[in-house]
Structure formats: C-alpha cells, structure tokens
Amino acid sequence: MTTELKKEAVGMGSEKKISLASMFHFDVKTYTMILALVSIWVIFTMTTNGDFLTSRNLSNLFRQMSITGILSIGMVFIIIAGHIDLSVGSLMGLLGGITAVLNVWLKVDGILAIGITLVLGLLIGIFNGWLIAYKKIPAFIVTLGGMLVFRGILVGMTKGTTVASLDPSIRFVGNAYLVDGVGILLGLIAVAVLVYKALSGRKLHSQYGLAIPPMSVEIAKIAFAAVVIGLLIIILNSYQGFPVPVLILAIMAVTFSYVLTKTVFGRRVYAIGGNAEAAKLSGINVTKMTLSIFAINGLLVAIAGVLLCSRLNAASVAAGQNAEMDAIAACVIGGASLMGGVGSVGGAIVGALVMASLDNGMSMLNIETFWQFIVKGSILVLAVWVDIATKNKR
C-alpha cells in the first residue's frame, strides 16, 4: 500500500558494529541514575549501621515506593506528551477517600468499592483530558485547579475526619504478601522474557544493518539483570514474601513500558510531545491522544489511591499531599524532559525508588521532616543539573 516508486540503486548498508564508547554513551543516563541510587543506598547503609539493608527494611521500602511508582508511570506519559499534572496528589487522596467512605460509611462491599473508585478515576482523568485537549485550557491550569478542587471535595466529604477500618479485602491489596513460590516464578519469567527480547532484537537489527552490541556485552547485561532480579526475590522472600502492592507496581510497569515502547499508541505519545504540529500533519489525532493519556493517568491515580488507603487502613484529609511533586520529581530524575518527547517508564520507576529511598532512609535516621524536604528538593535539582552537564559534553 505504498506509493509506487521505482527503485534506483539500492545498497543495503552492511552490518555495522557499534563501538564500545558509543554504546556506553547511549546508556550514560541510565548508569548515572543507577549510580545515584546505589550511592544513596551506600550512604544510608553506613549511617544506619546496616539497618537500611535488612530484608525487612528493603521490603518496606519497595512497598512504600509502589504508590509513588504507580503515580510516576501515569505522570511519565503526561510529561512525555508535553503536559503536566499537578492534581495527582489531591486526586489520589480523594479517590482513596471515596473507597473508604463507600466501604466504611456506606457499607459497600470492598471489591465493589475498589471497582467504583477505579471507574471514577478514569472518568475524572477523561474530564481533565477533555478540558485540556478539546477546550484547550493549559494542563498546568486545569490540574492546578483540580489540585484545590479535589482536596476540597475530600475535606468536605469526610467532614475533616479520618475514615478508618476497612474490609480485609481492601486491606489485602496494600498489605498482603504472596508465598515464596510466586516470587520465584515471577523472577524466572522476567529473566526468560529478557533473554527472548535480546535475541529477537539482535536478529532484527542484523537483518537491517543496524548497530548491534557485541554478544558478550549483551550476555553481561542480561546476567546483571538476572542477578538484580534474583537478589530482589531473595530479599523479599526472606522477609515475608512478595508484597502485593509491589506486584501491582511491577504489572503496571511492564504493561505501560510495553505500551510506550512497543505500540502504535506509545509511538504517538512521543510524537505529540516531540512536535504536536508535525504529528497532526502526519495524521495523528492529537486531541484524542491527549484525552486518552489523561484517562490512563486517572486510572493509575485511582489504583494508587486504593493502595494508599489500603495501606493506611484509613482515609484522611491530608492523604497524598505533595505526592504530585514526588511523581514529577521521579520522572525528571528518571530522565524525562518537561519539554516533552523524552522519558521512559523504567526511568520513572528508578526515580520513584530514589525518592522513596530518601524518605525511608531519612526516616530511619530520625532526620526531621524539614530536612527531608530540603534534601529531596536539592537532589531533584542536582539530578537535572548532572543530566544537562553530561548532555553538553556530548
């Protein structure tokens, strides 16, 4: 179905090998991110006399990060598309509050309450997206307004009280652990998928003369990933098992990473963030795309909201405060550009882990809250500075 064009000289490029230096270059952002994470962990391990690295604490850390992680997945879609969402913290609090009110005050069944919350999140996301995409109100304004409105509704709805003691079915999602076997199985599947992806990618690249890293590097990368996954499973299992919220985060991360990197939809997200006008001229319906992206974000915020109220076993007026800042910071630390067009789910997750590690470590050290704000803010600015400095050198 392409326009006919007679071929003139067709010289297919011979198979190209990539130099070790350029390969390193390509991943320089990922390495700095992981390096930053490792150094944060090393510092906390030393200052807490090793308490930071206990399986109990790490299991807690991953559970804590799952909420910021899920928010940052939604946020990274929005940031890549060139927008911003300041309302996710309030919205998460509100949606968690709705779950609690439905379950505790109105005696709605736990599963049904969760279902209603998810649908509501999706609808609110669609509404935000409609204002932004179809009514052309800047996302910053719509979501800044939303931040206040949602918080206001939450306070009004709960009458300023804490709504506590949820059904076990709701508490399960935020607090339960899975038996050891499940974790091991998940780990094995993950490694198998990595190996398959690497092999099929190599085959495709060699077929079209694209650069392929040497086999040894590929094996080293997979081995490294396998070790990390293995360690993670061992650590989680040696405490109480694989936490359910971490499993939810993992499923969301894999799903939306797939959406962003492998699908037509994902390609279009990058395109509209890179240049919305060129995307439109290429036949992409930018308004519809923008609406869908905010809808996805609404759904993810709802999931995070359920996890939050489940973990706290309550809904409170302050729930989710500043969570939007953590999510935005996670995306940016993970390499997303607020100019749009750049970012990844993996980066956002690592960013969320950095933010959660800072929270967790500083709490263990009994550092006062005001210091936690100062440190987190500084780390954010530092991360972007390092990113810009390394980019200029290229």
Next chain:
Amino acid sequence: MDDLILEMKGIIKEFSGVRALNEVSFAVKKGEIHALCGENGAGKSTLMKILSGVYPHGSYQGDIVFNQEKMMIKNIADAEKAGIAIIHQELALFKELPVYENIFIGNEISSHGRIHIPAMLSKTQELLREMRLDVNPYTLVKQLGTGQQQLVEIAKALAKNATLLILDEPTASLSEGEVEILMDILGRLKVKGVTCIYISHKLDEVLRLADTVTVIRDGRSIGSKLTRTLTKDEIVEMMVGREITDLYPKEVHITEQEVFTVKNYTVYDVSDPSRKLVDNANFSLKRGEILGFAGLVGAGRTELVSSIYGFYDGKCHGEVYLEGNLLSIHHPNDSLQQGIAMLPEDRKRHGIIEIMSVRENMTLATIEKYRLAMDRIDDCQELSDANDYMARLKIKAPGLDTCIKNLSGGNQQKVVLAKYLLRKLKVLILDEPTRGIDVGAKYEIYNLMNRLAADGIGIIMISSDLPEVLGMSDRILVMNEGQIKGEFLNHKNLDQEQIMHCAVGGATA
C-alpha cells in the same frame, strides 16, 4: 592588500574528529558585497559561526584578521564590539516586543541603569528612515511581515555600529517584492561603507547583488571570483564540482484525467473571521500534472492548501472533489486516508520531530500499517520499509536510528517526503519543497517529482522561487491577495516578468 577588511586564513574546524572546515581561506574587501556560496553542509555556516564568535577562539585553528588586526573572538559580544554582526536565517527577534526594544535589546541606551527610552526611540526612527521602513517604533514585531522583520534585524545590527554585516539566507522566506527592497537597502549600505557577506542559494540574487563570489565545497575553499566574470552555471559547477547542465530536469507526464478539483474555496483569517485570506478559489489538477502556485508571500497560497488538507484553525468553506467524489476533510488524517498528502512549508516546525530518529519520523504517517495484535508495532516490517525508502530517496544518514536533527536540510526534507510517500498517494501538495536546500538535493527532489508524476500522482507545488515554478510546472496558477488571478500553461515563451506582473496584481496577460 590594505583594502581588505577581513581575512580568514587556514581555518580548520573539527567536530568530534570530522573535519567541517579544512584550511579554508576567505578574504573580503572593504565596502563590497561578498557572496558566500556552497551546498548545504559545505561549511558556510560553520565558517560564519567562527567569524561571529559562536565557536570561540581556540576551538578552531587558523587566523582571523579584521581591520588589519588579528582577532581572538571569544563570544558573540566580542564580535559585535569589533563591528561584526550576523543575521541568521531564522530571525532572532522578540515577537511580543515593540520594534524599538528589539533594535536595542542587549544594547540599551541607559544612564545609571535607567533605560533612556526617548533616545532609543529617536535613534530607532532614524534607523527606520534609513531602512525606508514606514512603521511606528512602538509596533510589535509580530505585527510586521517577514520582510519588514528582516529589515528590523538589519537596523538592529546597524544600531550596534556594525561595519561587517553577515546575512545568512536573508531572502529565503521573502517574497519577490520584499527581496527588491532588501537588495535596494544593501546597495545603499554599500555606499555608506558597510561591508556585507551574503550567504544565499539564490544565484540570480547573488549575480545581481554581489561584487565577489567565494565558493566553499566539502569544507574547502574552491575559489573567489568577481561576479561579473561568472555565469550562473559556472557558480553551480564550482558548488557541486560537476556540471549540471539543466537545473530543472522537467519531464512531462500530464494526462487528461482530472484527479482533484477545488470549487468556490474561501478561507478566513483565524483572528479576524471577517477577513478573507483566500477568496473563492477554483482549480483542478490532472493525474501526472505538476501544478505550480506562484505569488507573493501572504497571497494566501499556504492558507489555501493547508485548509484543504485539514490543517487550518480558522473558518473555511468550499468543495473539494477527489476523482469526482466530494470530500469532507476536518483533519489531516482525513486527507491522508483519501490519498492526499501535504509537505509543509516550515520543515522544522511542521515537518520533522527533531528528537525522533529517521525511522520514527519516516513511518509516523503510516504507523497504523504496522499494527499487530495488542497495538504492537511490527518492527520488522517498519524497518524494512524505512530501509527501502532510505535507499530509494537516497537519504544520506549514518543509520535509520540516527536522530533526524543530525541530518542536513536536504536529507531531512527527503525523510519528510518519504513519510508521505510510504502511503498510497493520489495527490501530493508540496509547499516550498526546496526552500533552504542545496542544489544537489534540489535536483534529486525535482527528479523525484518527475517519477511521482510518471506514476500518475497529481502534484501541487507552491514556490516563491519563480525559476523553479517555471522550470518544473506544467501549468501555473498565480495568486494575489487571496484570489487566483492568472493561469498560465507553461511553454518556452513564458517568462518570469509575466508571472510577476500577475502576482503583484497586474492584469492577466
């Protein structure tokens, strides 16, 4: 030799191991207009960036002697202090600020930190008079036309007492009338003793305006000659290093079959819906025909085609028929589905997505074709098609995964073309397809147009380059102030004057 204002000797500049300039020498006499020619990527811009301080002293080898003094230019401010000012192809004006503030930006007249507005205003008026630009200094730059903005840029340079003015493709986005004004002003500046380096692909202008021509090819200086001793073909030969006998390789593939018809088409201004930008346009296009649209900038050509294509925010009405069927187009996607594509005028803004790769840019308009189960992209098919079109259009790029912004303008344009050619087309609209592209790439695009016409595609080509319109079209429509004022069948006796006469609103010949 003492009448030289500038001498650049043995300039070598490398970018990560690749030599962009290889011992280039370049000498300019005081008070002359010196044209610098060369294909895109030949090194003209790099050389001028060294001269104007964008690449500081130390990042290159070689010497710059300006006014008999050896210069070590560290930044743009240094260059401006010495009297060297550059006006880039993309204007660097602040659209929301008035003319006088633009002229003095970074160079404000002040005393004790307080800006002296009356002094700036009176100096602005003086400069505007000199430019014969009849605008109020308080006018916001966004309200000026491109040509007037260009003159404001020149005034800005003169306000800094520039004695050497570098103009990078100043006429690329100007209409013929505005070009005349610019030429006139450059002539008068010359009388005043301002030296001018003029970078342009438009060789007719170069021949008319410049005293001397220097040609750069592949990072080397090929030679400097007096313009009056040269012909256009000779300059082209110096630029491409081979003889191009015919700049426009026109082939005729027109058929009798009508493919595309536009009836009673009117387009209104976005901000002022009572103003018609296109007034009741009627035209048709045959299979295999290349239909040229001539006219001045602002005549409504771009508005006409982009609203037909579904890429216009304002109001418009009229009927569009494809192969006899009435179309209803609200979005570019509707056009693409019908087999109509449009190559936009502004490549950087509307054509490419700078941060994406060659492959991703190329398959953007056809991405649905590669959709597998679960919305997955068929990498294999996508790569294969992209690879195929890279070869067919002879796109020169290190690889399919290279970021598109690293390609030259001509190759970027080919990628944008490939993006639309990957679809099955019936009508292709080209809006200024060769703007800012070097001679070699232009020639390839013309050949491509021939091949597409031979396959029965109807082509609409908007161009402000009259020789190009005359060289490539089967038929020419001329627009003036929103109306189609003339229609010319292309034949040997048709000349630029006839078209120009019509484009400025004269009676149809």
